Each structure stands twice: as C-alpha cells, then as structure tokens.
Amino acid sequence: MSNYFLRTLREDPSDAEVTSHRLLVRAGYIRRQAPGIFAWLPLGLKVKAKIETIIREEMAAAGAFEVHFPALLPREPYEVTGRWDEYGDGLFRLQDRKGSDLLLAPTHEEVFTLLVKDLYNSYKDLPLSIFQIQDKYRDEARSRGGLLRGREFTMKDAYSFDHTDAGLDVSYQAQRDAYERIFTRLGLEYVVVQADAGAMGGSKSEEFLHPTAVGEDTFVRSDGGYAANVEAFRTLAPAAIDFTGFPAAEVHDTPDTPTIQTLVDSANANHPRPDGREWTAADTLKNVVLALVQLDGSREIVVIGVPGDRDVDLKRVEVAFAPAEVEAANDGDFAKLDKIAGRPGLVKGYIGPWSATGAMLGEESATGIRFLVDPRVVDGTEWITGANEAGRHVFGLVAGRDFVADGVVEAAEVRAGDPAPDGSGPVELARGMEIGHVFQLGRKYAEALGLKVLDENGKLVTVTMGSYGIGVTRALAVIAELNNDAKGLIWPEAVAPFDVHVIATGRDEIVFETSEAVTALVEASGRDVLYDDRRKVSPGVKFGDAELIGIPTIVIVGRGAADGIVELWDRRSGERTQVAVSELAAHFA
Template sequence: MSSLFVRTLREDPADAEVASHRLLVRAGYIRRAAPGIYTWLPLGLRVLGKIEAVVREEMAAAGAQEVHFPALLPREPYEATHRWTEYGPNLFRLQDRKKADYLLAPTHEEMFTLLVKDLYSSYKDLPVTLFQIQTKYRDEARPRAGLIRGREFVMKDAYSFDVDDAGLEAAYQAQRDAYERVFTRLGLEYVIVAATSGAMGGSRSEEFLSPSAIGEDTYVRSAGGYTANVEAVVTPVPAAVDASGVPAAHVEDTPDTPTIATLVAAANERHPRADGVAWTAADTLKNVVLALSHPDGTREVVVVGLPGDREVDLKRAEASFAPAEVEAAGDADFAKHPELVKGYIGPGVVGRTDTGREDAVRYLLDPRVVDGTCWITGANVSGKHVFDLVAGRDFVGDGTVETAEVRAGDPAPDGSGPLELARGIEIGHIFQLGRKYAEALGLKVLDQNGKQVTVTMGSYGIGVTRALAALAEAHHDDSGLAWPAHVAPAHVHVVATGKDAAVLAAADDVATRLSERGVEVLFDDRPKVSPGVKFADAELLGVPLVVVVGRGLADGVVEVRPRTGGESEQVTVADVVDTVAARVAQLLGS
C-alpha cells in the first residue's frame, strides 16, 4: 500500500448516482476520463482481469475459440447489413486521412460473418463458435451510472455458425450453459429472461439480468416460472366480444375533458351508463401521439390507441418500433397535423385503413382493443367525445402494437399466473440470429449434397465491465466494497497497526509467508497512517479477509476478520498462515 498506485477518497464523487460508481471511484479502482469513458487503476484492472479469466475459461470449456478483431472498422460491411444507418447517433463514425468512412465497432456480427466466409466453405468445417474479449464503443445519449452505461467498455462477444437450426439450438444452449457457469463462478446472482432482439435482429433472445434496484431493465416473473424483460412481454389477446347489442356510436358534448380523469368524471355526470355502473378509465380509448425518429433521419408521427387505464411505456414502444427512436410528439409535430385535436383525438381522421388515405397518420392499436370492444374516445373536435364506438364495427386501425405498460398483476402470456415486476442490470444477452447476417454478407457453405446453403448464426454477449459494476452493486455495504473471493483484487488484506518497527516486521513476515503459500496479499505497510484510516481503507477496498497485526502481538496473536458476514477471530502468529490459507481455500471453494 505504501507504493501501490492508489488513493482512496473520503468524499463521494459529485457525478456518482449509484453505489458501484461511487465506491469504485472512492476506492481508487477507476477514474473518469470523459463522459462514460473510464481509466482503470491497478486494483480495478486486477478485478477486471479476474473476470476476463473466468469468462475465457468457460468459453474454452464450451468449445469456443478466441480471436480478436479491430475496434476501428471500415463502413462497408455495416452498410451491407444496414447497421451503418440503423445505429443512428449511437455509432461513433469517423473518416481517415483519405476521407474513407470508419466506425468504432459497437458489436462485431458483420466481421465475424466475413471472417468465417473467408476461411470456411463446407458443412464439414462447421459448427464453429468464436469469441473475443474486446473494447466496444457506443455513443450513448445519456452515459450514466459509471461503468453500467459507458461509451467505451469491454465485452465478451461470441458468435456461432451452423448449417441448420438444430445446430444453432445446440450452440445457443452451450453458450447459455457457459453463461450460467460464468455468473455462478463470479458470485453474481442472475435471472434469465425472454428479451426482444432490437437492432440485432433474429428470432429468439434471452437476457441475463443481475437483480438490482438501480438496474435499467425491468423484468417480470410469474409464480409459474415465466420471466421476461418488460419489453418482450406479449399481451395475451382477449377473445372477441359480441357487440350486437351495442347502439350506434353517438357524439356527445364533453367540454373541458382533455384528460382521461376529466373525461371519466364528465361521462359519469352527463352521460351515465344505461346499467348504472360507473364508467372507468378502462372504458375509454386513449389515443397517444408518438414521434418516431427513423435511422435515415426522417420523423414520423403515429397515433397509438390503448385502454385509458394504461400508460404508454416508451421503452416497450421503442422495442416495438425498433430501430426507430421514440418520444412523445411535441408542439411542432402537432402543428404539422392539424387534424390531431389534442385531448380529443379519435378514429376517423387517423389510420390509413380507416380513412382510406395513404398519407394519413398511422393508427396502431393495443392488442386489448379486440373486435367488439366498445369505447368512449375523442371525436376529433374540441370538447366532444364519441360513445359506443365499437372496434371492428366502427374502426379497425392499421394493426396492433405493444406500447402499453406492463403492470404487476397482469397475466403471464403463458398462463402461468400474475406477473411481478423487478429491476435488473443486463449482464448478458444471447441471440439466435438465424440467417440475417449470413444472407446480407453471403456466408454460404456446401452441404452434404453439394448444394450451397446459408449458414445460421447465434450471437452471445457478456458486458465484462458492466459485470464488474454489477458485482460491486451486489457486494457492498455502507463502508465500501466487499468482493467475492474469486474476483477480489487480493485474497487477504494484511494491516500493520502502530508505529512499532516490530509490528511492521511481524506483519511483513505474515504477508510474505502468505504470499509464499500462493495467497494473494495486499499489505498495508504505510508507516505514518493511523489504524483508523487503515481499517477504513480496508473496508472501502473490499478484500474478503483482513488480518490485523498490531496490539495483540504482545500476546502472540493477530486478528483475522472477514470483510462481511462472520466474526473476527484471534489467531496465534504461529497458526495464522495455516488458518488464513485454509479460509481462503474455503472462500474460493477449492
């Protein structure tokens, strides 16, 4: 510690919102170089190296071979798959001195596809799974939470190549199993949830989430075992309703009712239901105007119709409209569409199917708006709503879209019970890509009959730097970090207390003997630092075992303290090496 390049901080950094960011900076593991871009100090680099080693071992165990691609890549392959454009502003783009276009790769599907195309030509060459541990770049709109959403970060990305769907399924399962082993070995709790494929494309994907209140992803689970990212939850479609008894739609005066709450109040007061039951928000059809920013730079206004008791979840909307970015429409959007009477929008002026006009704003319906359902909705005139408007009879929309929020208690799509919601940090994502990239880039091999067949692919990512942050989120307390032994920067933190030369010499001896036994030791030999500061630093740095050499030395004992969860113990100087080595072996499960 007297020569280690580290300085601990007592104060939280001003920009740190989450524990991992705060503690990794305070403990001298990382330093910010630019927004979302971090420098690794010696202790941080050790932890990162240990995580990488576990990932590398499990990839090898799963039969994946390691390669390494450049981060600086030419535009052409990403043009062929349209991702040069689809990534929009998330891609760092640049030109070289000859004005040729380059990018800093956010992920490498294209390059792996081209490499396999370059080397392989026969079904006999397959299957193959390749991986790399490599620096990735994404120009996030809002880099945040330290390492959790960065702009330069380390990923393990693997890609599988197979001739048929069964092969892809097996490769996918092998990676999925390897991920379970990786996160288990790292000491990182995880849940596997169904996910959307987003800009990646492909047929099936799952995410590995580390449960955490500060996670950016919300996921659902049912008692019956269904799990999914909320973005991937498919709303069960209710059966159609018999609306034969519903009277014709009729427009009613509803002055000053631009919101669902005011509309429901006015409806109950001025137009009560015939059966006397009160109208609720669920009886209204809310029409929400969204603005889509397409990757080609165009902006499109769409209207989404959903039950009035549901809000639009912009992340679910974005998953549905990918690769477009989605936001609530603004004044400029409304100005371009005078037919949209804010607060009173309804079918009739929107929807290409309903209006028969190709230039009409698209009108998309929540899956709950099935034929025969009956609604109160806007009449496209200020202060007026239409009642008894029946889906399928009076309007049809241009299709359905998943934009409505998922709520606790909603039914699981597979009938396995009501859903609970929780938050998590995405630490892994695995995709069955299918043939999208192979088709775009012409990756074919000869099959057993000498016929050219397009290869089918999977893509498998672990956020290595993010996993480190997730570990810090999961393993800390108010005093600092508390690493699981497998990823800790050292196994034992030896603290010499007191200014006595004999204490320092005894501590040095303990540290040396432990090192000789293969135990990784961080030795706090700083001569002029008080015991209080040393103890605080040891708690902040988070090494799993602390050995205090000091006051007890007169009685021939030292103290062995676990960083968390356990009692401290007095051990004789003669026994300390055996005792600590045994404890370390136990912590490492070896």
C-alpha cells in the first residue's frame, strides 16, 4: 500500500445519495467524471473484473459465445426498427465529420440481428446465443445513486436466435438458469418478476429484481408465488353482472363536490344507499383526462375511468401506450376539446363517461375521443360519476347499459391486498432494483431487419430472438449496497478486490519481516494480498482503511510477531483470533 494507487477519503462525496456510491468513492474504488459517468480505480476495476469473470463462466456454461460490438454505431439499423426516435432524449446522438448520424448504443439488438443475418442462413446454424460485456450509454434525465443508474455503464447483453418458438423457449430458459447461477454466485438475493417488454417489443419478459429499499422499481408478489413488476401486473377483473331490472340512472344536484371525498360525503348525506350501507370512493367512477404525446410531438387526448378509490399510475399507463409519453391533460388540451363539434367541453371535477354512441353523457354527437376503463369496470357494475355538468353527478350509471368504453386499460395503481391474477392470493408491494432482464423479443427485430433462415423444408422463415441483460456495474453497486456497515464495505469473497489484507503495525523490523512472510505464505495458497506496509501511518488509520476498503479477511501483524503470533480479523463478524504464524498455512490451505 505504500505505493499502490489508492487514496481513501475522509469525507463523503457531496453528491452521494446512496450508501454504495458514498463508500465506493470514499474507499477509492471509483471517481466521478461527469453526472452518471465514473472512472474506475484499481480496486474497483478488480471487483468489476471478478464479476465479469463469473458472468463469462456462466455464459460459457449456457453455451453462449462472446463477441464485442462497438459503442459507436450508425443510425440506419436503429432507424429501421424505430428505436432511433423511440428512445427520445435518452439516446446520445452525434454526427461525424461527414455529417453521418451516429449513436452511442443503449443496447445492441439491431446489430446483433444484422451480424447473424450476415453470417447465417440455415436452421442448421441455429440455435445460437452470443453475448458481450460492453459499455453502454443512456442519457438519463437524472442519473442518480452513483453506479445504480449511470449514463455510461457496463452491461452483459446476450441475444439468442432460433427458428422455432419452442427453440426460443429453450434458449430463454438456458439464459434464465444462467442468471440464477450468476446472482447466486454474486450473493445477490433476487425475485424473478413478470415484466412488460415495454419499448423493446416482444412477448415473455421477466426481470430479476433485487429487493431493496433504494430500488427504483415497485413490484408485487403473492404468497402463492406470483411476482410481477407493477407495470406488468394484470388486474383480476370480476365477472360481468346481469343488469336486467337494474333501476335507471338518476342525475342529482351535488353542488361543490369536485373531489371524490366531497362527492362521497354528499352522496351519503343526501342520497343514501337503498341497502343502508355507506357509499365509498370505490362506488364512484373517476374519469381522468390524459394526453398521449407521440414521438412526433402530436397529442392525443384520452379519458380513462377508474374506481374513485384508486389513483392513476402513469408508469402503468405509459406501458399501455408505449412509445407515447403520457401526461395529465393541460389547459390547452381542454380548450381544444371544447371546440370539437362545438360542445360545452369537459367540466373538471364533473366529467362523466361516454355513452354507447360515443358521445359524452348528455350530448348527442360522438366525441372522437377514446374512453377507456379500468378492468374492474365490467358490464353490470353501477357507478356514481360526473354528469358533465358543474355541480351534478349521476347515480346508478350501469356499465354496458348506460355507457360503453372503447377499451380496457391497466391504468389504476396496484395496491397491497389486490388479488394476484393467477389466483394465488393477495399481493404485497415491495421495492426492487433491476439487476437482470430476460425476454423473448420474438420476431420483431428479425422482421424489421430481414433475418430469415431456410427451415427443414427449404422455406424461408423469420428467426425468433431473445434478449438478456445484466447490469454489471449496477450489480457491483447493489453488492456494495448490501455488504457494508458503519465502518465501510464488506465484500463477499467471490468478488473482493483482494482475498486477504495484511496489516503491519508498529515500527519493529520483526513486524515487517513477519508481514512479508505472511504475505508470501498467503499468496502461496493462491490468494491475492493487499499488504499495508506503510511505515509512517498509525495502526488506527490502517485499521480504519481496512474497514473502509472491506477485504473480507484481515491479518494484523503487531507486537505478537516477536512470538510468532498474528491476529486474524474477520471483517464481517468483527471477530479477532490469535493464530500462530506456523499454523497460518494450514488455516489458508
């Protein structure tokens, strides 16, 4: 350590929001270069290399071959698949000296597809799985949490190619199994959750989430084994109800009831339920006006009806309307709506659903605006909802009789206690950090880019693909996030930058001689040693550095050296044991 390129810092970095970021910087593993962009110092690079080795070993075991693509790629393939635009501001775009458009790749589906198209042409060449460990770029609006969400980050991305759906299932499972082995070896707890393929297209999609309070994702799981990203959660719709003989809807004056709570209070006070039970927010239908902002900037207004006891979850809505972005309708949207067919417009706080004719309640002409509902709004359900007039609501409005939605959309928030769609019981909510993602792209990319092979019958068939990613640098951060205490990092043995940290304390020559002998002995057992040979540094500072750096096993060579005794210090348990140097070889054997 007297000449190793390493400086530990006493102060936390001012921009550190999470423990891993704080400790990795303080212990000399990484240094910030720009928002979300880091340099790797020797200790950090060693940990990263160990993680990459584990991933490479498991990729090889899964039969995947390693390749390496450039980060800088031409626009064309991404134009063909639409991702040049779909990625929006998240894509780093640039031009070369000749004015050709280039990008820094956020993922590499397009070029992997083109590579296989270039080289392969028969079903006999398949299945094929290829991967790379490579630096990727995403211009995050707000890069946070150090390595947890960087703008430059290292990713293992693998892609599988099959000519049948059954083949894709096998390739997918091989990667999924490899992921389980990788995260187990890394000591990373994970939950495999159903995910929405989102902007990537495709069908089956699962995320490996590490459950952690600093996670950016919310997921749900039931005791019965269901687990899904909230974006992928599917509401268990109740059965439709036969509404024959249901009383007609009635419009009542409900002055000053622009919110659900005021409406429920007013309803209970002035229009009590015939059966004597209290009205609740769940009896009301809240119609929310949203704007879908398309890639070309155009806005479509949609109205979504959800039970009044639930908020709309914009992230869930965005999945439904991807790649459009979704936002609350603004005054301009409402003003434009007002002009369509000269209607009086939407009355905020009193908006009602559309009639079966496509017109708003109380009107005659179709609006041309989509009215979508939560899956719970099945035929025969009765609702208190806006009458499209200020201060008036309609009671007993029956879905399927008094209004007909243009479709169903997963827009409402998911709540603890909601039933899992597979019938496995109520779900609970938890926070997680995505550490891996496996999904079946299907034929989307192969179709767009023309990747076909000849099948057994000599017919050209489009290849079906899978895409599989692990955030390498994020995994490192999550491991650091999990393995630390107030004093510093505590690396699991599998990824520690060194196996053993030898500390010489005091000034006696015998201490340094013994330390060197111990270092040689431990290295002879095949372990890497970081040897703190600094002569003018106090034992307290050395111990503090060792705790901060977090190598799992520490050997303290001090006064006992004269008697051939050293101390073994387990960084995780804090336990210290005296051991004779003569027994150390056996200990490390």
